Amino acid sequence: MEASPEKEEVTHGPPTLGDLFFSFLRLGATAFGGPAMVVYIGDLAVKRKKWLDGQTFTDGVTLAQSIPGATAMQTAAFVGLHTKGIAGAAVSYIGFGLPAFFLMLGFSALYAASRDLSWAVSLFSGLQVVVVAIVASATYTFGRNSLKRYMHVLLAAASAAAFWLGVSPFYVILGAALAGTLFLREKPGAQRASGDQRRFSVTQAAGCLAFPALGLLFLYLVRPGLFGLALLMLKVDVFAFGGGFASLPLMLQEVVHVRGWMDARTFMDGIALGQVTPGPIVITAAFVGYLTHHLSGAIVATVAILTPSFILLVLTAPFFDRLKGSPAFARATHGILASFVGLLLYVTLTFAVAVPWDFLRIILALACLFALVRKVNLLYVVLAGAAISLLLF
Secondary structure, three states: OOOOOOOOOOOOOOOHHHHHHHHHHHHHHHOOOHHHHHHHHHHHHHHOOOOOOOHHHHHHHHHHOOOOOOHHHHHHHHHHHHHHHHHHHHHHHHHHHHHHHHHHHHHHHHHHHHHHOOOHHHHHHHHHHHHHHHHHHHHHHHHHHHHHOOHHHHHHHHHHHHHHHHOOHHHHHHHHHHHHHHHOOOOOOOOOOOOOOOOHHHHHHHOOOHHHHHHHHHHHHHHHHHHHHHHHHHHHHHHOOHHHHHHHHHHHHHHHHOOOOHHHHHEEEEHHHHHHOOOHHHHHHHHHHHHHHHHHHHHHHHHHHHHHHHHHHHHHHHHHHHHHHHHHHHHHHHHHHHHHHHHHHHHHHHHHOOOOHHHHHHHHHHHHHHHHHOOOOOOHHHHHHHHHHHHOO
């Protein structure tokens, strides 16, 4: 699927805020495939619009991969940050995420109203199998890209074992970062000044903290239930190193096992809906929010799951050259990324246990996994799985 029409006027100067918002709004409406959308963002910002040079964009992608949050969302914000400062980052981030939110909101309302109907039961019964294949494919991809040395493998195995033993995922992540700092020997990237950093300062970035702080205070005083939801999603995003998929084990653990807001199968349905919609997989937070607190919950959960990564991007962008040149930062990051292979392995097995397996479901799971490994477009895999589910389950 094309991210945007082939014929589009090329912009050679800096964009306006409107240019950024509507360009990323249109791109967000076709943003299937999660991190794969980074390629389309680069095509927009570097090749067609010429807002950034190729090396600056590459540095932005590296930064987005090094800090928590959804990589594609942060890359969109990085483009806005380097062209129009913090305001540009905000409109790019919001524009890119709005289509996913509105679609997930509609799907969540439909799910809440009709999940007990026979067609809905059939649809989500099959989509649960597709989700297992998707997460298994993500585990394979993360493992292939992250487990370069035997110590990475040990960290991944230790993380998976810690999950089986019921250790909090937040402690697992912190432990992996410490272990990476102590035991890994990663080479830092070459230092290079990148981009125009005159548009954003530490003072301006720190000012962003006032908005979520005031929002949390308001929820605490007026809607304690929404305050708890917001605090959970903020915490999940802060620890979601490795992209949007990295948030799933954390969200699953807290929403299903710790708080008991829904069962694992319902949560898997939310992930399946997140794959049907464009945008980051963390939009599953809107599903959780809607099923627990309706419309207000969907809005609060979505804002909360996206806010920390945005602030971290704004705070760290001016200093990324120093960060990527720090051996300790490189070792800690690699340790965290290795731990997420173990986390994804754990969540794959957890999701698989929740599926009532039979011959047809096994065949469907293997076919989806084969298609994903062979780089078939994720949207096609999900739509095919949904069609098969309606016909066979």
